[in-house]
Amino acid sequence: MSTVTDTSTPDSTVSAATSTEAPAPDETAEETKKSETVTSESDLFRQSEIAADYVEGLLDILDYDGDIDELVSAGRPMVEVVGGRLQPLVGQRGATLEALQELTRLAIFRATGSPSRLLLDIGGYRAARRKELAAVARNAVEKVKEHGDPVRLEPMSAFERKCVHDVVNAIPGVQS
Numbered sequence: 001m002s003t004v005t006d007t008s009t010p011d012s013t014v015s016a017a018t019s020t021e022a023p024a025p026d027e028t029a030e031e032t033k034k035s036e037t038v039t040s041e042s043d044l045f046r047q048s049e050i051a052a053d054y055v056e057g058l059l060d061i062l063d064y065d066g067d068i069d070e071l072v073s074a075g076r077p078m079v080e081v082v083g084g085r086l087q088p089l090v091g092q093r094g095a096t097l098e099a100l101q102e103l104t105r106l107a108i109f110r111a112t113g114s115p116s117r118l119l120l121d122i123g124g125y126r127a128a129r130r131k132e133l134a135a136v137a138r139n140a141v142e143k144v145k146e147h148g149d150p151v152r153l154e155p156m157s158a159f160e161r162k163c164v165h166d167v168v169n170a171i172p173g174v175q176s
Helices: 027-035 041-062 092-112 125-147 158-169
Strands: 002-005 012-014 067-073 076-082 119-122 151-153
Touching: 041 067, 041 076, 041 092, 092 119, 092 125, 119 125, 125 151, 125 158
Parallel strands: 076 119
Antiparallel strands: 012 151, 067 076
């Protein structure tokens, strides 16, 4: 059995291990999950509406054109902005997009009093990056299976690490 581990730093490491035992679940984490309240679908859609209004205001101020789609997917509010000439809003390696996402989450918090897990995508950047990261993850797993040595990955944002973990966890015989 191979194990894929993340070092909890911006760098990620993929490595192999021979352990067949799964780690014991963290009881504290389970208790926390049970006590958390689940956000309703209507609350999530309300968050995506607030986010869409905020992003639309930003686009107006910056004089950018884009169509805004608000939706809820996989239990998360999402806002997608599509259109031409949006690359400056994504920035180098998505840095500007991450900052805009955090600002939009703050706007939701200000309006609702609750933190949000909003996912903002501009110009299809996240979908394209998700595909790239899937290839990186599969390649790293193959190297680990072939050689058994750790493979160091580039520094990643939380979104990127999650994409890698999701791909790795979907591969039989490997866990993240």
